[in-house]
Amino acid sequence: MNEQANLPRLSIASLGGTVSMQAGAPGGGVRPKMGCDEQLANVPQLREMAQLEVATLGLLASASLGFAALLDVLAWARGEVERGARAVILTQGTDSLEETAYFLDLLWPFDAPLVMTGAMRAASQPGNDGPANLLAAAQVALAQGSRGRGVLVVMNDQVHAAARVRKTASLAMAAFESPGSGPLGEVVEGIVVYRQAAGRRQVLPLPQRTEHCVALLEACLDADTALLQAVARLGYAGLVIAGFGAGHVSSSWSEVLDELAPTLPVIVATRTGSGPTARTTYGFAGGEIDLQAKGVHMGGQLCPRKCRILLWLLIGSGRQQQLHSWLPR
Ligand code: DAS
Numbered sequence: 001m002n003e004q005a006n007l008p009r010l011s012i013a014s015l016g017g018t019v020s021m022q023a024g025a026p027g028g029g030v031r032p033k034m035g036c037d038e039q040l041a042n043v044p045q046l047r048e049m050a051q052l053e054v055a056t057l058g059l060l061a062s063a064s065l066g067f068a069a070l071l072d073v074l075a076w077a078r079g080e081v082e083r084g085a086r087a088v089i090l091t092q093g094t095d096s097l098e099e100t101a102y103f104l105d106l107l108w109p110f111d112a113p114l115v116m117t118g119a120m121r122a123a124s125q126p127g128n129d130g131p132a133n134l135l136a137a138a139q140v141a142l143a144q145g146s147r148g149r150g151v152l153v154v155m156n157d158q159v160h161a162a163a164r165v166r167k168t169a170s171l172a173m174a175a176f177e178s179p180g181s182g183p184l185g186e187v188v189e190g191i192v193v194y195r196q197a198a199g200r201r202q203v204l205p206l207p208q209r210t211e212h213c214v215a216l217l218e219a220c221l222d223a224d225t226a227l228l229q230a231v232a233r234l235g236y237a238g239l240v241i242a243g244f245g246a247g248h249v250s251s252s253w254s255e256v257l258d259e260l261a262p263t264l265p266v267i268v269a270t271r272t273g274s275g276p277t278a279r280t281t282y283g284f285a286g287g288e289i290d291l292q293a294k295g296v297h298m299g300g301q302l303c304p305r306k307c308r309i310l311l312w313l314l315i316g317s318g319r320q321q322q323l324h325s326w327l328p329r
Helices: 036-041 067-082 097-107 130-142 226-233 251-260 288-293 304-316 320-326
Strands: 009-016 021-023 030-032 051-060 087-091 114-117 151-155 158-161 185-188 191-194 214-218 238-243 266-270
Touching: 009 036, 009 067, 009 130, 036 051, 036 130, 051 067, 067 087, 067 097, 087 130, 097 114, 097 151, 097 304, 114 130, 130 151, 130 185, 130 191, 214 226, 214 304, 226 251, 238 304, 251 288, 266 304, 304 320
Parallel strands: 009 051, 009 087, 087 114, 114 151, 214 238, 238 266
Antiparallel strands: 021 030, 151 158, 158 185, 185 191
8 A cells, every 4th residue: 555645745845045055165155055855855754744745936045035926935835735735834044934924824814734944054054953944844734733823933843923933043043932922832852732722813815906015114212204204205005113112212203103194004013022012101202102192003012024014914905994903912
């Protein structure tokens, strides 16, 4: 009997990133080179776990991924599940993983898991983590407890929710965290153990509009207002501000937002890296009470980058009026 035929179907695609990188000429650094097949060759166990469908969808550094490419990746992944895949894995660069995972999570309609992983060390570096991350991603993808959790990020044997995960270190192996909540679970000796129950998921329809842009500005000490004032003039459809502390800007930025917020959706999130924005604590000019009175939305638990993804997708499907209900406290 063909034992392979009894194994679940698992679809794996690669987009590039350090997990696909190798060194070339001396001094030239590492670059994306390995397609998905080559990456999988270093993890022979995968073929004993599942029937694999393999695709190389890109060979990019993840800073160069974009929304249009992600919509194509999503269409591929949806097709795989519709054709019977138990789960889908994507490998990509870690630099933008916290954003791409959230983008895909907001549009992922299935119970079947979409698991994303990468590597902090290139394939040509000693101690590279790509193969171990791929194996853990497959264990997570095939685990029954992963169903209904949307897009999951698996790095360093931890399983993170797409809405919470952040890259918090530039080069360390343990580069991913879910500040405040911690990871959803871990892979322990090949077994996936969830520490947190699956939450209720909200999913958006595919955007009908994709040509619009959402700006992201960071509030910082003694910042002038020139860029802020230019946002409407430049045709941005929305604005996210990475605000001070619990979601604050200077009094001069607050004055500009008084004129801007009635004309386009504005979110102020926190630039601190952890914790929610406030809603009812601070009453100074530029504090959250003042900002909300001007029509600004507070980012809640979402980091500024994820706020921008959310706002872009909401505008894309004509749902910007629902923004408030998508910003978790
Ligand atoms: N820093 C790299 C990575 O970890 C590059 C990238 O994101 O493509 O994958």
